[in-house]
Amino acid sequence: MTPHLVLRVVSKLLIPLIVVFGLYVHFHGDYSPGGGFQAGVIVAAAVILYALIFGIDSAKRAVPTWFVKFMAALGVLLFGGTGVASLILGANFLDYDVLHPDLAHHTGQHIGIILVELGVLSTVFSVMMAIFYAFAGRAPDIPEGEW
Amino acid sequence: MTEFDWTQLLDYALMGMLLAVGIAIVRLRNLFAAVMLMGVYSLLSAAWFVTLDAVDVAFTEAAVGAGISTVLMLAAMLLTAREAEPVKAIRHWAALIVVSVAGAALFYAVGDMPVYGDPNSPANSYVGMAYITSTPNEIAIPNVVTAVLASYRGFDTFGETVVIFAAGLGVMLLLGLNSGKKKGDEE
Known part of the structure; x- marks a missing residue:
């Protein structure tokens, strides 16, 4: 029932840390290397690790395919929506300065960048998951002898 | 020195x-x-x-x-x-010739490359320098890469996100995410 016990225990310890690190990379992207793209890939890597260890069916229960499709579209909408919001507020497309009245600290820029990167995170994570599901779902599980 | x-x-x-x-x-x-x-x-x-x-x-x-x-x-x-x-030997030679010519061209071009970190190099002098000098005043975030990526070139990044989305859409349409069949049925 429990082959690869060490792998299971270690990955259960690691996966939450990987997800938290991914979120750190996203929300700290203004101050340190990283951003939405890297964060999306890191979070996707955490789920893929889960799928490799516990099987792709368990992963599809944790991150369902409808969620993947939804988040992929939502990311693009969030990015575009931020641009449209700045348009509605009377500035150019993706000109974030109007998003917040505090121009002295450029708070609007910070909000805009975080929102836009959140869109990138959502789309990149979902597309990575979609590609993984599409390819890995076609193969039978890894045979015992090949671990 | x-x-x-x-x-x-x-x-x-x-x-x-x-x-x-x-x-x-x-x-x-x-x-x-x-x-x-x-x-x-x-x-x-x-x-x-x-x-x-x-x-x-x-x-x-x-x-x-x-x-x-x-x-x-x-x-x-x-x-x-x-x-x-195994690949036929003749194809190895063809590949080797292509790689050698491309590599020789690259090495020939190395002489014209600016020195690493040269502040007067084309990459550093025009728009790159403008971003570095204006980011603290206009965006006020420490990471210039994020500022360029998400704000100055936000339109490009939007395009990239759409490209990634389109790639995922293509894979989903071609291969499907949950094809209904139980896996291993064909074999």
Whole structure:
């Protein structure tokens, strides 16, 4: 029932840390290397690790395919929506300065960048998951002898 | 000024390891080992990008090159054979000629490259310098890469996001995410 016990225990310890690190990379992207793209890939890597260890069916229960499709579209909408919001507020497309009245600290820029990167995170994570599901779902599980 | 820069030894070591891994990948027949070595290659390039202070690029290379693409290659390998077919010698020679000519052209171009970190190089002088000087006043975030990516060139990044979305859409339409069939039915 429990082959690869060490792998299971270690990955259960690691996966939450990987997800938290991914979120750190996203929300700290203004101050340190990283951003939405890297964060999306890191979070996707955490789920893929889960799928490799516990099987792709368990992963599809944790991150369902409808969620993947939804988040992929939502990311693009969030990015575009931020641009449209700045348009509605009377500035150019993706000109974030109007998003917040505090121009002295450029708070609007910070909000805009975080929102836009959140869109990138959502789309990149979902597309990575979609590609993984599409390819890995076609193969039978890894045979015992090949671990 | 004439003091020896020890960090270039690190560069040479990383370059040598990249070359060794590259040759090993070409010579290997076992696809599993080749995929793993490609992951190693990506990780070595990421380390090399770090020594060049391109931390954001290194980050992406480590996450995408060593992480995701290795897993995708492994998943693709499960669908196919584990060993590569032997290739005819004539095709090796053709490939070697192409690689040699391209490599010679690149080495010929090295002489015209600006010195590493040259502030007057084209990449650093015009718009790059403008971004570096105006980011603290206009965006007020420390990471200039994020400022350029998300704000100054937000339109480009939007395009990239749409491209990624389109790629995922294509894969979903062609292969499907939950095809209903239980896996292993065909075999």
